[in-house]
Amino acid sequence: xxxxxxxxxxxxxxxxxxxxxxxxxxxxxxxxxxxxxxxxxxxxxxxxxxxxxxxxxxxxxxxxxxxxxxxxxxxxxxxxxxxxxxxxxxxxxxxxxxxxxxxxxxxxxxxxxxxxxxxxxxxxxxxxxxxxxxxxxxxxxxxxxxxxxxxxxxxxxxxxxxxxxxxxxxxxxxxxxxxxxxxxxxxxxxxxxxxxxxxxxxxxxxxxxxxxxxxxxxxxxxxxxxxxxxxxxxxxxxxxxxxxxxxxxxxxxxxxxxxxxxxxxxxxxxxxxxxxxxxxxxxxxxxxxxxxxxxxxxxxxxxxxxxxxxxxxxxxxxxxxxxxxxxxxxxxxxxxxxxxxxxxxxxxxxxxxxxxxxxxxxxxxxxxxxxxxxxxxxxxxxxxxxxxxxxxxxxxxxxxxxxxxxxxxxxxxxxxxxxxxxxxxxxxxxxxxxxxxxxxxxxxxxxxxxxxxxxxxxxxxxxxxxxxxxxxxxxxxxxxxxxxxxxxxxxxxxxxxxxxxxxxxxxxxxxxxxxxxxxxxxxxxxxxxxxxxxxxxxxxxxxxxxxxxxxxxxxxxxxxxxxxxxxxxxxxxxxxxxxxxxxxxxxxxxxxxxxxxxxxxxxxxxxxxxxxxxxxxxxxxxxxxxxxxxxxxxxxxxxxxxxxx
Amino acid sequence: xxxxxxxxxxxxxxxxxxxxxxxxxxxxxxxxxxxxxxxxxxxxxxxxxxxxxxxxxxxxxxxxxxxxxxxxxxxxxxxxxxxxxxxxxxxxxxxxxxxxxxxxxxxxxxxxxxxxxxxxxxxxxxxxxxxxxxxxxxxxxxxxxxxxxxxxxxxxxxxxxxxxxxxxxxxxxxxxxxxxxxxxxxxxxxxxxxxxxxxxxxxxxxx
Numbered sequence: 001x002x003x004x005x006x007x008x009x010x011x012x013x014x015x016x017x018x019x020x021x022x023x024x025x026x027x028x029x030x031x032x033x034x035x036x037x038x039x040x041x042x043x044x045x046x047x048x049x050x051x052x053x054x055x056x057x058x059x060x061x062x063x064x065x066x067x068x069x070x071x072x073x074x075x076x077x078x079x080x081x082x083x084x085x086x087x088x089x090x091x092x093x094x095x096x097x098x099x100x101x102x103x104x105x106x107x108x109x110x111x112x113x114x115x116x117x118x119x120x121x122x123x124x125x126x127x128x129x130x131x132x133x134x135x136x137x138x139x140x141x142x143x144x145x146x147x148x149x150x151x152x153x154x155x156x157x158x159x160x161x162x163x164x165x166x167x168x169x170x171x172x173x174x175x176x177x178x179x180x181x182x183x184x185x186x187x188x189x190x191x192x193x194x195x196x197x198x199x200x201x202x203x204x205x206x207x208x209x210x211x212x213x214x215x216x217x218x219x220x221x222x223x224x225x226x227x228x229x230x231x232x233x234x235x236x237x238x239x240x241x242x243x244x245x246x247x248x249x250x251x252x253x254x255x256x257x258x259x260x261x262x263x264x265x266x267x268x269x270x271x272x273x274x275x276x277x278x279x280x281x282x283x284x285x286x287x288x289x290x291x292x293x294x295x296x297x298x299x300x301x302x303x304x305x306x307x308x309x310x311x312x313x314x315x316x317x318x319x320x321x322x323x324x325x326x327x328x329x330x331x332x333x334x335x336x337x338x339x340x341x342x343x344x345x346x347x348x349x350x351x352x353x354x355x356x357x358x359x360x361x362x363x364x365x366x367x368x369x370x371x372x373x374x375x376x377x378x379x380x381x382x383x384x385x386x387x388x389x390x391x392x393x394x395x396x397x398x399x400x401x402x403x404x405x406x407x408x409x410x411x412x413x414x415x416x417x418x419x420x421x422x423x424x425x426x427x428x429x430x431x432x433x434x435x436x437x438x439x440x441x442x443x444x445x446x447x448x449x450x451x452x453x454x455x456x457x458x459x460x461x462x463x464x465x466x467x468x469x470x471x472x473x474x475x476x477x478x479x480x481x482x483x484x485x486x487x488x489x490x491x492x493x494x495x496x497x498x499x500x501x502x503x504x505x506x507x508x509x510x511x512x513x514x515x516x517x518x519x520x521x522x523x524x525x526x527x528x529x530x531x532x533x534x535x536x537x538x539x540x541x542x543x544x545x546x547x548x549x550x551x552x553x554x555x556x557x558x559x560x561x562x563x564x565x566x567x568x569x570x571x572x573x574x575x576x577x578x579x580x581x582x583x584x585x586x587x588x589x590x591x592x593x594x595x596x597x598x599x600x601x602x603x604x605x606x607x608x609x610x611x612x613x614x615x616x617x618x619x620x621x622x623x624x625x626x627x628x629x630x631x632x633x634x635x636x637x638x639x640x641x642x643x644x645x
Numbered sequence: 646x647x648x649x650x651x652x653x654x655x656x657x658x659x660x661x662x663x664x665x666x667x668x669x670x671x672x673x674x675x676x677x678x679x680x681x682x683x684x685x686x687x688x689x690x691x692x693x694x695x696x697x698x699x700x701x702x703x704x705x706x707x708x709x710x711x712x713x714x715x716x717x718x719x720x721x722x723x724x725x726x727x728x729x730x731x732x733x734x735x736x737x738x739x740x741x742x743x744x745x746x747x748x749x750x751x752x753x754x755x756x757x758x759x760x761x762x763x764x765x766x767x768x769x770x771x772x773x774x775x776x777x778x779x780x781x782x783x784x785x786x787x788x789x790x791x792x793x794x795x796x797x798x799x800x801x802x803x804x805x806x807x808x809x810x811x812x813x814x815x816x817x818x819x820x821x822x823x824x825x826x827x828x829x830x831x832x833x834x835x836x837x838x839x840x841x842x843x844x845x846x847x848x849x850x851x852x
Contacts, residue, residue, distance in 0.1 A: 009656045123674055192681045200674050204659060226681055230688040234696070238788070247777050247784035249696070255704045255781035260696055267692070541659055553654045560662030569661060570674060579672055580665045583819075624806055629815045 007557065010526040011515055013537035022563045023534040027120065029587050038587040040125035043531055045132050046111025047429060050422075052132075053103035056139055058496070060094035063087050065493065068453070068486040074474040084470035085153035086172075090146050092156025093176060095410075096272070097183045098139045104279035104414050105225065106131070106190045108421055109218050111429070113194050115524035115531065116212055118203025118540045120568055121584050123196035126591045126626065131189035133595030138182025141603060145175040152176035155468065157269065158239065160250040160261045165243045174243055174606040180236040181602055184229045191229075195222035199573040203523065204558065205542040206576045212522055212545070213289075213296060216303050217282035220310040221275050227314070228271035235264035245609050259324060266317035274313040276410060278306065280377075280417030281348055284370050287420055288352045290520040291367040292359025295546060298351035305344035305351075312341050322390050323397045331390045338388035345381060349374075364518065365439040369420035372447050373412055380408025383458070398468075401461025407454045419443070419499070426506070427513030431529045434510060438502040442495045449491025456485040521546030539569050590626035597622045667818030669741040669825055679826050683833045686796065690837050693789055697844055700781045701852060708775070708782050713849035715772030722765040723842050726835045729758035733835075737828035740821040748824055749811040755831065756808050759801040762838075766794050773845075786845050793834075793841045800834050803827055 005019055013020055029039045039045065066087050070079045079087065114122045122128050145151045152172045154163040163173040198219045202211065239261065241247040248254035250261050289296040296302065318326065318334040352374070361367070383405040387393050396402060419442070426434045460481045465472065472478050516525035523540055524531075525548060538557035544550035558578070561567045566584035571577060597618040604611025670676060701707055736751035769790065775783035807824050810816050816824075 007656055007658055009654055012654070124678060127678075188685055192678050195681060196674055196677050200677060226684050227688050230685055231692055234689055234692045238696075241784070241788065245777065247788065248779075248781045249700075249784055251781065252703075254779075255700060255709055256784075257700060257703050257781070260699050263699070264692060264696070538656075554657050556657040556659045558661055559658045560660040560664075567666075569664075570668065570672070578659070578661050578664055580668045581661065582666070582668075582674060620802060627806070629810065629820060 008537060010536050010538060010540055013527060015532055020537055024532060026563055026566060027534040037592040038589045040129045040587050042110050042114050042122035045128055046107055048132055049102055049110055050107035052136060053099050053107055056094050056098040060091050060099055063091035065489050068489045071482045072486045074472050074479055076471055081470045086146060086151035088468055089152045089155055093142060096156060100276045100414050101187055102135055103418060104276055105221055108279055109194045110190060112524060113197055113218055115535060116215055116522050117197055117201050118523045118536060119197060119201035120535045122193050123201055124193045126585055126588055127189050128193045130591035130595050131186040133592050134182050135186035137595060137599035138179045141175060142179040150175060157265055160258045163239060164250055171606055174240060177236040177240040178602050178606050180232055184233050187225050188229050191222040191225035194218050200570050202571055202576045203540045203542050204571055204576055204578050208574055210545045213285040213302055214282040217278045217306050220306050221278050224271050224275055224310050228268045231264050232268035235261055262321050266320040269320060270317040271313040274309055277413035280413045283417040283421040284352060284373055287366050287370050287424055288355050290518055291362045291364055292355045294359040297354040301347050302351050305347040308344040319388060322393045335388055335390055342385060365436045366420045366424040368443050369416050373416035376408055376412030376416055380405060380412045384409060396461055398466050399461035400457040400465045400467055403467050404454050404457035404461060411450060427517045428524060428529045430507050431513055432506055432510030433513050433517060434506045435502050438498055442498040445491045445495030449488040449495060453485045453488030456481050521549040523547055590622060594622040594626055667822060669822050673822050676826050679829055697785050700785055707852050708849050709780055712774040714774055714845050716846055718765050718768040718772055719842055719846045722762055722769060723839060725758055725762050726838050730835055733828040733831040737825045740825040745816055752804055752808040752811055756804045759804055763797055763801055766797060789841050789845060793838055796834050800831055
C-alpha cells in the first residue's frame with residue numbers, strides 16, 4: 001500500500017493516481033473474444049442484459065406489427081391461423097420472458113444496484129454472468145423454434161389441455177416449457193445476486209432507512225422472484241413431464257386437473273406483473289426526486305407500499321381465473337384482494353405527485369417519459385380496477401378490452417419508465433449525453449402512436465372482438481377500429497427508429513456527460529462516466545438518504561481494502577456497519593461453459609428424457625470446474641487469526 | 646480533479662484493514678445466498694405438496710387403485726437421514742475452529758451417509774407400488790420423490806467435492822465456511838426428505 005498518497009474523494013478520481021492504476025490493473029476484465037466470455041463485471045453484464053433484451057423487444061415489436069397488419073381488414077389472408085397462433089404466442093412470450101423481466105429486473109438491476117450500494121462489483125459475479133448466458137440460451141431456443149416452424153402456438157401462458165400431449169403434438173409446447181426453465185433460472189440467479197448485494201454490500205452508513213427507494217424496490221422484487229418463479233417452473237416442468245414421459249398431472253381422465261396448471265401458472269403470473277412494474281416504479285421514484293430537486297415526499301409510505309405490493313401480489317392470482325367457475329366465496333375474496341392493491345399503488349402515485357408539487361420541476365428528457373408513465377399507467381390502473389370486479393371481468397374476458405388493459409399497465413408501467421431510465425443512465429453507461437431533441441421526437445411519436453393503438457382496443461373489446469383470433473368477418477363491423485389501432489404502429493415504429501438513431505449517434509458524438517450531468521443524489525453519480533473497472537476509488541460511506549446532496553465535503557471514505565486482490569467490503573444487513581472483507585472471485589470462463597452444458601441438457605430434454613442422465617455429467621464437470629478453488633491469494637486466512645464466528 | 650479555484654477537499658477515512666477476511670454463519674454472504682436458494686427449492690417443494698393435496702381432492706380413493714408405497718426402505722432411509730445430521734453438525738461445529746481433521750472426517754462420514762441414502766432411494770423407487778404413467782397420483786409420488794432425489798444427489802456430489810478439497814491445502818478459511826454451509830443445506834435435504842416421506846408413506850395410509 002502506498003500510504004503517502006493523498007486520499008481523494010471518489011468524484012476527484014481521474015484514473016491517474018497510483019491507487020487508481022493499481023485498482024484498474026486488479027479489477028480490469030480480460031480483453032478479446034475469450035475475455036468477453038470470461039467477463040464478470042456487473043456493468044458489462046448489465047449492459048449486455050439490456051442490449052440483448054432490447055433486441056428481443058424489437059423482435060417482439062415486429063411480431064406485434066405483423067398482428068396489427070393481419071387484423072387491418074376482415075378475412076385477411078396475410079397469415080393463416082397456424083402462423084398467427086405462433087406469432088401472437090411468440091409476441092407475448094418474447095415480451096414477458098425475453099424482454100420485460102430481463103430488461104427491467106436483470107438489466108437495470110445488475111447495472112445500477114452495485115453502483116447505488118457503493119460496491120465494487122455485484123455479489124456472486126460468476127452466478128450473474130452464468131444467468132446472462134442462460135437467458136441468451138433460452139432466447140435462442142424460443143426464436144430458433146419459430147425460425148424452424150416449431151414456434152410455440154399455445155399462447156404465452158400455454159394453458160392445458162391445449163398445450164398438453166393430446167392437442168399439441170410435436171415440440172412447439174415443449175420449446176415454450178423449456179424456454180421458461182432457462183429464463184426463470186436466469187432470473188432466480190440474478191435475484192440471489194441482487195438481494196445479497198443489497199443486504200451485504202451497501203456502503204457503511206447506508207442503513208435500511210437510508211437506502212434509496214430503488215434499492216428497496218429491487219430487494220422486494222428479488223424476494224418476489226425467489227418465491228414466484230418456482231411456481232412457473234413447476235407448472236412448465238409438470239407440463240413437460242406430461243408431454244414427454246406420460247405423467248398425468250393435467251389429464252382429468254387419470255385423476256389430473258387442468259385448473260391445477262392455471263393455479264400454478266398464475267401464482268407466478270400475477271407477482272410477475274409486479275416484478276415488471278416495480279422496477280419501473282423504482283426508476284420513477286429516482287427520477288421524480290432528481291428532477292423535483294427535493295427529497296422524495298413520503299419515503300416511509302413509499303417503502304411500506306412497495307413491501308405491501310410484494311405481499312399482496314401473491315394473493316390475487318385467482319382474478320385471472322374468474323371465468324373458470326370458481327366458488328363465489330373465492331371470487332369475492334380475490335376481488336377484494338385485487339382492489340386492495342390500489343392502496344399501495346395509489347400511495348406511491350400520490351407521493352410522486354406531492355414530490356413534484358412541492359419541488360422545482362425540471363422537465364428534462366427522462367422526466368418527460370416519467371410524465372408519460374403517469375398518464376398511461378393511470379389509465380391501465382383504472383381499467384384494472386374495472387376488471388377486478390367479477391361481473392365486468394366475465395363480460396370482457398378474453399376480449400381486446402383485456403389486451404388494452406394489460407398493454408396500458410405493462411407498457412405504461414415498464415416501457416415508459418424503461419426509456420426514462422435509459423435516457424437517465426445513458427450518460428453514466430456511455431459517458432455521453434443522448435440528444436434531447438431526438439429524445440422528445442421519440443417520446444411524442446411513441447406516446448401518440450401507443451394511445452392510438454391501445455386506447456382503441458378498449459372499444460374493440462367492448463364491441464366483443466375476442467383476442468387470439470386470426471381474422472374476423474366483415475359483418476362484425478370491427479374494421480374501422482382495427483384500422484385506427486393498426487395506424488398507431490406507424491407512429492410507434494417511427495419513434496423507435498428515432499430512438500435507435502439517437503443511441504447510435506449519441507454513443508459516438510453525444511456531448512461529454514461528466515460525472516453527474518443531472519445533479520442527482522445517488523452514489524452512482526460520484527465516479528466518472530462510464531465507471532472505471534473498480535467503480536469507486538474508495539468504497540464510500542454515506543450519512544443520509546441522498547448522499548451527493550447531503551454528505552459533508554469531508555465525508556469519510558473507506559481505506560484499508562487491498563488493491564492487489566479484488567477485496568470487497570461486507571456490511572451488516574440492517575445498519576450497514578462494516579463486518580468483514582471478502583474477495584471477488586474475478587473473471588472466469590466457467591460460467592459460460594456451465595451455461596453451455598446446462599443449455600445442452602435443457603435442449604436435449606425437449607426431445608428425450610435421456611438427455612437428463614446423459615447431460616448431467618458435463619453439467620457436474622463444469623460446475624466443479626467453476627467452484628474448484630484455484631489461485632487463492634496468500635491471505636491471513638490460513639492462520640485463522642482474523643476470522644469472525 | 647477539481648479546478649484550481651476549488652478548495653482542495655480531503656475526505657476523512659474509515660480504516661477497515663483490521664477487519665477479518667473470513668466470516669462464518671449468518672455473516673457469510675454465501676450463507677445468505679444458500680438461504681435464498683433453500684427458499685427457492687423450498688417453494689418448489691411447497692408447490693408440489695400443494696399439488697399433491699389438490700389432486701387428492703380429485704379422487705375418492707387415495708391411493709387410487711394402488712397399494713400405498715412399501716414402508717421398509719423409506720423408513721430405513723428416514724433413519725439414515727436423521728442420524729446423518731450428526732456428522733453434518735460436527736462439520737458445522739468444527740469448521741470455525743479450523744479443525745481440518747474433524748471437518749475432513751465429518752465430511753467423509755456425511756458423504757457415506759449421503760451415499761447410503763442415495764442407494765436406499767433406488768430401492769424406495771422400486772417399492773412405490775406404482776409407475777408414473779399410471780395416473781395423476783402415481784405421477785405426483787414419482788415426481789415428489791424424484792425432485793428430492795435430485796437434491797440428494799446434488800448434495801452427495803457437493804459433499805464429495807468438499808471432501809476432495811479437504812485433502813488439499815486449499816481447505817482454508819472460505820472453504821471451511823463452505824463446508825459449514827454445506828451442512829445447512831444437508832439439514833434442508835433432511836427436512837424436505839422427511840416431509841416427502843410423510844406425504845408418500847404417511848398420508849397414503851390415513852388420508
